[in-house]
Amino acid sequence: MMAGQSPDQQSMDFKGSSRRLLRQFRAERVTLGVMLCAVVVSVTLSVIGPKILGHATDLIFAGLVGRRMAGGQSREEAIERIRRAGDGGVADMLSGLDFTPGQGIDFDRIGLVLLSALFVFLGSGLLMLAGTRLANRAINRTVFRMRAEVQAKLSRLPLSYFDSRQRGEVLSRATNDLDNLGQTLQQTLGQLINSALTVVGVLVVMFWISPLLALVALVTVPLSYLVATRVGKRSQPHFVQQWRSTGSLNAHIEEMYSGHSLVKVFGRQEESARQFGEQNTQLYEASYRAQFNSGMMQPLMLFVSNLNYVLVAVVGGLRVASGALSIGEVQAFIQYSRQFSQPLTQLASMANLVQSGVASAERIYELLDAEEQLPDRDPAERPERLRGRVEFSHVRFRYEPDRPLIEDLSLTVEPGHTVAIVGPTGAGKTTLVNLLMRFYETTGGRITLDGTDIARMTRDELRSGIGMVLQDTWLFGGTIAENIAYGASREVSREEIEEAARAAHADRFVRTLPEGYDTVIDDEGTGVSAGEKQLLTIARAFLSDPVILVLDEATSSVDTRTEVLIQQAMARLAHGRTSFVIAHRLSTIRGADTILVMADGDIVEQGTHPELLAAKGAYAALYAAQFAQAVAEVD
Structure with missing residues (x-):
């Protein structure tokens, strides 16, 4: 539950995922082998313990019987005398007891037996502790390797x-599912082995002591299974509703907390409280039903265990009366029946937990089996000198095989030129940049950087020469200086960080903060505005000193004055760099060397701002539409 997985979650291939999960432990064969040996010896000792205690009971009872009889006669003579006296039942019972007439309780012998029992149980406990530690060690190492595999896979x-899946879903597999799998293995692996070995060991000893009593004890096994499955199926849907209600309540609380000011502004406090009350009531009712139904498992299994106890006690008493068994053997058998029923209860209670863990493992394996990007060429090529000349030659690309997007696109961008890409939503502007960055591979044609096909370069080599600023800013928890320095591929000084901030016009607002560049911000950028966050990401790109600069709506979150300052700074920094600027606000790209107008994946127009306006084509229509919108907003 803490890991976000519900035990009712059904896996699609339980057996296959279970076998694959077991194969993950191959690297821990030695540790698991030692653990298994320790658990086997521990279970063996725990199974021997009741037999030793039963022997102590027999010694005490034999001493009590022997003390009441006259000495000077043998055991057989004493039993025969009792039988001639007409007490045949007592004689039969004593025939299974090893006593000496006239001799009382041998406390020294009983002390040795109890001491041996103490050492047996102590050894069993220590070995079980060692086995548990070894199991936890193997599990932690295995989950550690799986987490490393997931990270490498990502x-x-x-x-x-990532574009085709929700971000939270991917994160859930990499975090929640791995945590849930680790917790499941910690709680079940050692217990499953211990319970299975205990059942086998106890069953063997029970048949050794008395096959009849063993069969009597097995009578209640089907009843235990029936109780466990019925109660599990009855409580399972209520647990589902409980977790669903918990999620809804948490989502409501998070929304009301994050939008607290809006709730107050629009006077929705009472409505929010009413919704909270309804969902809280639903959670209470679902939790009550789930806990009530699942709580029936323990008393019902206890009833079955007590029923087993009664049956064993009755039949065992009859066997003692007939002399077939001693009292100590029956006592030991009753303990074994308890030991036999307890692991069965534990195994039944762990069934849903195991199913949840295997379901998480299956989700992790779906991630690990996902199709990877094409590997880099070996050996890879690289330009002799990065200058920033980019050429698209008859490029074709499709996100989906039956839906063409870019067909036969050709474009040449000279070093140091600024290329602006405009067009309606879905025209392929960002796709063009994604192809240049090799976030996606072209379907046909090729893209070259300074004459080298980027498909023959390593992705790290290609991207090291490209700085990118997106519309959606990304900051991490740390100081402002650390966030700016993130763009550098080497260690940079504070002077270089501040110079990049000045170039992006971020230095002014940074120095107004309480700690300046040492001000700590969280991953949400709390304490700085959206425009200021954008300035920090631009400074980060400037610090990387790229050959190619990509700005995807990079100035959309800044005010008009800051936008002008950024453009002036970019004009200074654009010398010697090739710049790709994706923009919807056409006023920001009037100074570009070349403006590309895209529609349906093709370049329909290209030229400078005055040339495209004079052509009175698609660009002029877009510009006029934005100008008309601006006038309407002013009016």
Whole structure:
């Protein structure tokens, strides 16, 4: 539950995922082998313990019987005398007891037996402790390796994998599912082995002592299974509703907390409280039913165990009366029947937990089996000198095989030129940049950087020469200086960080903060505005000193004055760099060397701002539409 997985979650291939999960432990064969040996010896000792205690009971009873009889006669003579006296039942019972007439309780012998029992149980406990530690060690190492595999896999997955899935879903597999799997293994692996070995060991000893009593004890096994399955199926849907209600309540609380000011502004406090009350009531009712039904498991299994106890006691008493068994053997058998029923209860209670863990493992394996991006060529090529000349030659690309997006696109961008890309939503502007960054591979044609096909370059080599600023800013928890320095591939000084901030016009607002560049911000950028966060990401790109600069709506979150300052700074920094600017606000790209107008994946127009306005085509229509919108907003 803490890991976000519900035990009712059914896996699609339980056996296959279970076998694959077991194969993950191959690297821990030695540790698991030692653990298994320790658990086997521990279970063996725990099974021997009741037999030793039963022997102590027999010694005490034999001493009490022997003390009441006259000495000077043998055991057989004493039993025969009792039988001639007409007490045949007592004689039969004493025939299974090893006593000496006239001799009382041998406390020395009983002390040795109890001491041996103490050492047996102590050894069993220590070995079980060692086995548990070894199991936890093997589990932690295995989950550690799986987490490393997931992390490595995420770095090899193409951008299309993340674009086609919710971010939280991917994170859930990499965090919650792994945590749930680890917790499940910690709680079940050692217990499953211990319970299974205990059942086998106890069953063997029970048949050794008395096959009849063993069969009597097995009579209640089907009843235990029936109780466990019925109660589990009855409580399972209520647990589902409980977790669903918990999720709804948490989502409501999070929304009301994050939008607390809006709730107050629009006077929705009472409505929010009413919704909270309804969902809280639903959670209470679901939790009550789930806990009530699942709580029936323990008393019902206890009833079955007591029923087993009664049957064993009755039949065992009859066997003692007939002399077939001693009292100590019956006592030991009753303990064994308890030991036999307890693991069965534990195994039944762990069934849903195991199913949940295997379901999490299956989700992890779906991630690990996902199709990876094409590996880099070996040996890879690289330009002799990065200058920033980019050429698209008859490029074709499709996100889906039956839906063409870019067909036969050709474009040449000279070093140091600024290329602006405009067009309606879905025209392929960002796709063009994604192809340049090799976030996606082209379907046909090729893209070259300074004459080298980027498909023959390593992705790290290609991207090291490209700085990118997206519309959606990303900051991590740390100081402002650390966030700016994130763009550098080497250690940078504070002077270089501040110079990049000045170039992006971020230095002014940073120095107004309480700690300046040492001000700590969280991953949400709390304490700085959206425009200021954008300035920090631009400073980060400037610090990377790229050959190619990509700005995807990078100035959309800043005010008009800051936008002008950024453009002036970019004009200074654009010298010697090739710049790709994706913009919807056409006023920001009037100074670009070339403006590309895209529609349906093709370049329909290209030229400078005055040339495209004079052509009175698609660009002029877009510009006029934005100008008309601006006038309407002013009016």
